């Protein structure tokens with residue numbers, strides 16, 4: 080069952096085989112797998128439960144209801160980077176763009192060699208990815224539904240001879256509403272809320288929504304349960320009623336910000352000192368292009384196609400048609416200039432570039448002085464600044480090859496490029512982290528990393544923490560680094576692996 084606080088009249092004490100904190104890309108698949116094996120599964124989810132009837136295409140409502148801090152979570156450092164996090168049943172997958180890519184293969188080699196994860200093999204992952212792709216109806220974006228922005232950008236990339244194509248997506252019959260990040264109104268995106276969670280419930284799992292896990296309960300050094308508070312739907316504050324779940328295994332799947340935060344609060348599983356550290360976010364930059372011709376209507380797929388020519392160097396471009404509310408944020412202007420450009424929205428396209436980090440690492444800390452909240456400290460450094468600039472230059476190059484009249488970049492001193500001469504000037508210039516306007520990131524990872532050495536990692540390859548028996552972690556925080564692409568499929572693949580180890584433990 081999916082339960083809300085209104086259905087719970089008093090404090091509740093339950094017994095389960097597994098208590099899972101969080102119902103996103105890690106927690107959802109794990110809940111389904113374990114429930115299907117006949118285990119009694121209880122999921123505790125801080126966010127509310129929304130269905131396609133609630134997905135009304137209004138961005139402001141979606142941010143308020145389904146995102147942590149109304150979508151305004153930022154990293155502190157140079158530059159400030161917007162890092163939105165989902166807070167709803169299905170986790171961030173409910174509000175993500177639906178790109179479903181397998182990890183970049185050389186990254187797995189690095190995990191095996193540098194992080195001691197030899198047990199995770201290419202063969203095993205391939206089998207799991209294939210299963211997930213079938214289960215989630217993954218297929219390439221349909222160029223007709225994708226919209227003209229994507230087709231125009233791809234034409235530019237092809238003109239330059241770059242490796243590019245249509246992105247694989249976990250969307251069944253996408254109708255191109257363009258609002259994946261506000262919840263899919265047609266129900267075609269196979270996010271965790273419409274795939275793994277309903278299946279988990281059908282197998283007998285219970286999902287307690289608007290319920291915030293606060294402590295992991297321990298006995299003789301082992302995890303034995305979770306204590307949580309039900310939340311008021313309006314204020315988001317505890318409503319006075321509590322939930323305590325006694326469990327043989329506890330799994331932390333609260334995401335790469337909340338999972339380390341919960342551990343840091345309790346001083347748990349941190350003999351390595353690595354909890355909260357090694358934060359990677361896969362930072363993203365955007366460019367906007369103005370054309371003489373109309374590229375609208377504003378329907379299409381926001382993340383429809385890619386250019387992976389420089390994936391080996393850590394640069395991946397992805398984009399498509401985004402709604403005006405999202406488009407407006409990418410223009411590096413204010414006031415009248417911004418308004419007059421937005422009037423030309425039908426003639427504009429937007430594209431994004433993501434950077435796999437070489438030199439930048441951040442940290443999740445417990446900001447006790449700010450009322451006990453997690454904060455993300457992160458500075459963009461060294462080669463990653465260069466890569467972000469290279470991604471902007473590459474996108475501008477492609478836009479001009481596609482026939483753009485102007486390209487707007489997020490780099491101070493180069494906000495408007497009128498042609499190749501301006502582009503060459505940008506290429507020659509020295510760019511600092513502080514020069515980037517409106518940088519964003521969508522893939523926080525690495526803060527409870529998995530590894531073969533308890534001195535340098537928080538969990539084993541099985542997902543179990545080195546320090547606390549029966550406490551597992553299963554979400555983006557365990558990935559030792561960015562998989563080089565959008566991570567949801569890899570987080571789900573790790574969840575499928577970890578489900579096997581939890582099942583073994585419970586069966587023993």
Ligand SMILES: Cc1cc2nc3c(=O)[nH]c(=O)nc-3n(C[C@H](O)[C@H](O)[C@H](O)COP(=O)(O)OP(=O)(O)OC[C@H]3O[C@@H](n4cnc5c(N)ncnc54)[C@H](O)[C@@H]3O)c2cc1C
Nearest residue numbers: 101103104105125170171175176177178292554555565567
């Ligand atoms: C706008 C956007 C677009 C994206 N697009 C893509 C894409 O196209 N493809 C892709 O691969 N990735 C995409 N991502 C990233 C992807 O969705 C995430 O990497 C992935 O969902 C992370 O999985 P997770 O299990 O670590 O955390 P989440 O999916 O975020 O799940 C964590 C859950 O835990 C809950 N939680 C946290 N703390 C507590 C607590 N104390 N008690 C109870 N519950 C708690 C949260 O409410 C949340 O629901 C996107 C992200 C964003 C923000």
